[in-house]
Amino acid sequence: MSDHLIPPALIAACLVVWFVATVVSEVFGVGRLRRLDGLGILPGFRLFPSEPKDILLRIERFDAARRAVGEPEIVSWTVPMGATALLLHPEHRRMDIVRRHVVRLHQMAHRGTLDPARAPLLMGSRVIERYLASLGHPAGTAGYRYEVLRRTRDGHLGPPTFTSRSINL
């Protein structure tokens, strides 16, 4: 067939460059290459499940009374998962997208693909703020704080690896 818009030789060159970029990014772990990949076509195969660190997120709410005695309330939540997961496995309806979102930010900060000084604090706090607001949590003096914890090898919770500042809704 001769009707083409791009010569096959150029297609071959594109595919070779693309594959080499993927290999370099994957095998040699060049995070910068992935950061340059605005189209998301360098897949990032090494991210999951090769790094199954059990990172947990805990949100604590401090209202005035609890703050006085230093006893926070731990807020819990669930958000529905998507349709294809629903079709296959009803148990996964109640997956926690917000937690995944924030945990993902922290994973990326650990890998150096996001600026750890800015991203978790700004984005993570805003995500949680939005989610709590959508649940109808009262605004005002109540403050929230979130922590990221890691499960240790023996299954216990380790100390927080990140603690946000108090978030006021």
Added chain:
Amino acid sequence: MGDAASAAAAMALVERLAALAVLLATIEMGLLIRLYSPGGVFGWDLVAPYRPLGRWPVMRTLSRFVYSAVGYRALLTMRVFAGVVLLLQPWSETPSLWFRAVPVSLLFATQAAINHHLVPSGANGSHGMLGVLLGTLTLFHLGGSGKDVAWMCCWFLAAQCCLSYAVPGFRKARDAQWRDGNALVALGRHSFFGGPLLGQLLRQPRARVLARATIAFECAFPLVLVLPVPFSTTLLVAGIGFHAANAVLLGLSPFLWAWLACYPAVAWAAGIA
């Protein structure tokens, strides 16, 4: 390896399976559109400061429209339309270049737009693999959909697919937690991926056996290209089982469809079809 003529047939099957994967992913995203719209937890306004499109003045205005609630609905509608067109294309006759290239290019462009938005935090491996599939299909059609281009594209997809198993496989093999199965135990207990059923299933010593089987399968997958047909077919069937189990137990269903779409190219490269 199959001949160049059968590579075109393999690419036709890749295209239909990729269209199916896109349709399912689009329906999923459509049902959760409030999360992706401005104000949602995946809203563009949150990630814009960290993405090139959100930093350049002209693109900032454009991206504000593309990633608005209306823009996202339009984008998802276009994806459904293009996906259905690809799925319904007749197998027996070859449509014109434009009829082939336009829907695939549209899907690639919209996938790139979605990836650009979600890569900082909300994307997963299936987004990347769909980008690879749709980008390859776009190049295939822009190159004329001929046998030679099909040959190149099939090899490219097969190589990407092998890489997608081998890289995490060898990383797991180097990780003591994976080798002794404790990583799978942690996964079973994980509040996001796990659950009562998985927690029961992923216990020692079963977890160690499953973890080692996973490592062996992932590391061995590239051999699909050189092993005799009965063994390579077994590896592909194991791959389908692996993704189906991940979909049912871990809720990673988008991975099943995205990786399944690569398998015709792998089967062709392995000489199975």
